[in-house]
Each structure stands twice: as C-alpha cells, then as structure tokens.
Amino acid sequence: MSVVPISYYLVLSAILFGLGAVAVVFKRNIITIFMAIELMLNAVNLAFVAFARAHGGLDGFVFVFFVIVVAAAEAAVGLAIVITITHNRRTLNVERVNLLKF
Amino acid sequence: MSLPFIVFFVCALLAVLGAVLLIVAREPIHSALALVLVMMSLAVLYLLLGAEFIAAVQIIVYAGAIMVLFVFVIMLLNAGVEERTDWSKIAKFVGAPLGLVLLVEIANRFGSSEIGRTVANGNGAANQAVSTRDLSAALFHQYLFPFEATSILILIAILGAVILARKDE
Numbered sequence: 001m002s003v004v005p006i007s008y009y010l011v012l013s014a015i016l017f018g019l020g021a022v023a024v025v026f027k028r029n030i031i032t033i034f035m036a037i038e039l040m041l042n043a044v045n046l047a048f049v050a051f052a053r054a055h056g057g058l059d060g061f062v063f064v065f066f067v068i069v070v071a072a073a074e075a076a077v078g079l080a081i082v083i084t085i086t087h088n089r090r091t092l093n094v095e096r097v098n099l100l101k102f
Numbered sequence: 103m104s105l106p107f108i109v110f111f112v113c114a115l116l117a118v119l120g121a122v123l124l125i126v127a128r129e130p131i132h133s134a135l136a137l138v139l140v141m142m143s144l145a146v147l148y149l150l151l152g153a154e155f156i157a158a159v160q161i162i163v164y165a166g167a168i169m170v171l172f173v174f175v176i177m178l179l180n181a182g183v184e185e186r187t188d189w190s191k192i193a194k195f196v197g198a199p200l201g202l203v204l205l206v207e208i209a210n211r212f213g214s215s216e217i218g219r220t221v222a223n224g225n226g227a228a229n230q231a232v233s234t235r236d237l238s239a240a241l242f243h244q245y246l247f248p249f250e251a252t253s254i255l256i257l258i259a260i261l262g263a264v265i266l267a268r269k270d271e
Contacts, residue, residue: 003104003106003107004106004107004110004150008110008114009147009151011209012114012117012118012147014205014208014209015118015121015205015209016117016118016121016140017208018201018204018205018208018209019118019121019122019124019125019205020121021201021204022125022201022205023121023124023125025193025197025201026125026193027125029130029133029181031130031133031172031175031176031179031181032124032130032133034172035124035130035133035134035137035172036124036125038137038164038168038172039121039124039137039140042140042141042144042164045144045156045160046144046147046148049148049151049153049156050151052153053151053152053153058232058236058237058240059240061153061155061156061232061237062237062240062241062244062245064153064156065155065156065159065237065241066248066252068156068159068160068163068164069163069252069255069256070252070255071164071168072163072167072168072256072259073252073255073256073258073259074259075168075171075172076171076259076260076262076263077259077262077263077266079171079172079175079263080262080263080264080266080267081266082175082179083175083178083179083266083267084266084267086179087269092130092179092181
C-alpha cells in the first residue's frame, strides 16, 4: 500500500499545473493551448484524489469522476470551436485570431 | 527506499518530463503524445493512491477518448510546425519570472501545509483501496442527480459540437 506522503502528490500536482499554465501562455498553436488546459485539469484531479485519500471519504473520487466527464464534454465542444475558427481564419496560430484584440 | 516510493518517483518524473515535452515540442502531434505520457503516469499514480476506478477511467476516457479526439483534429486540420513569434517584452521580463514564482509558491504552500504532512494511509479507515462497489453506491444513490445532469450535459455537448463543426451552407 501507499506510504508516500500526500505532500509529494500535491507538489507534483502543483508542478504539472504550473507547467500547464506556462504552456497556455507561451504556446502559439491553438490545439496545443487546449491540450495544456487538459494538462491543468489532470493536475487538479491528482490533487483531488490525494486530498480525498487524506480525508478518507468517497466524495473526492466522485468529484474527480465528474471533472473527467465535464472535461470530455469540454474537449468535444472546444475542438469543434477550433475546427470552426480554422475554417474561418485559415490558421491555427492564436496571434492571427485577433478580431477582438485591442 | 520502498517500492511505492520508487514507483511514485518514476511516474512523477515521467509526468513532469511529458509536461516539459508538451511545451518544447514544435509539432502538435508530439505535444499530444507527450500528454498521453502524462496521463498514463497519472493513472499509475491513481492506482498507487488506491483509486482503481479513477485510474481505469483516466486511461479509458482521457488517454483513450479525449486524446484520440485531439489526434483526430490534428490530422483533420493538418496541423504542422508551430510558427515561432517573438515574445513580447512583457512576456519575457514579467511573464516568465512570474510563472516561475507561481510554480515555486504553489509547491511551497502545498509542501509546508498541515494536510501535506499527513501520510496517505495514516489512519486505519483510509487504509483500504477505494473499491469500485463503494464508489458506484455513492454515485448512484447520494450523487444520482448530478450523475443524471452530466448525461444531459454530454448530450448538449454532442449537439453543440455537431452544430459548431458543421459546414455552413
């Protein structure tokens, strides 16, 4: 059984979330940015499971299940939006999608 | 160094490696494969935490369904090498250091907090792995309404995706 302290999981979760945030800011490809958002969701899920483990309840696991379900729905709609943007603007570069940019 | 520690550090290393690869890769398909690596190692970590069902769902839904969707869209849009644009001055001198500060700050807070010091299975009640039976009992009794609500959410998402991706006539 697991004897790894919860803090290890939380630090890993924080590192993954930070890397995901960095990727969202620095990447230019709209699909890669979307993947970085999925990475951040995964990091948060890891923190959820670790906390649920520490508290000994079932609620955290159920919540992770719901987060995964919502992430699946979000991926479907988000990728549809990506396809529409690419058809309209002919580019995957977010710098070129600047209709609302000041 | 016991076996759980070794498994944890190998998987943690693979996860961080995958996340870094996602950032440095120029081709979107390489980023997608790196993300699959992250998700697979996270599934092993869920198993290590005793969450069998979540680990299975992680592999089936995340590494399976969602990533296949991503790879499919990458192929559909024929996404090539990412264009490099110069970072703006704000990104270079403020954004990058602040990203680092965020990383260190979150890790530091988590590492030093009260909850961080409790061991995963410190008390006897949390010693068992969470069985899928208990999880399904909670899901279909206590959380039945949210569960049904998510099914409607997915239905709406499917309809929205079809309408959004449809070619305008």
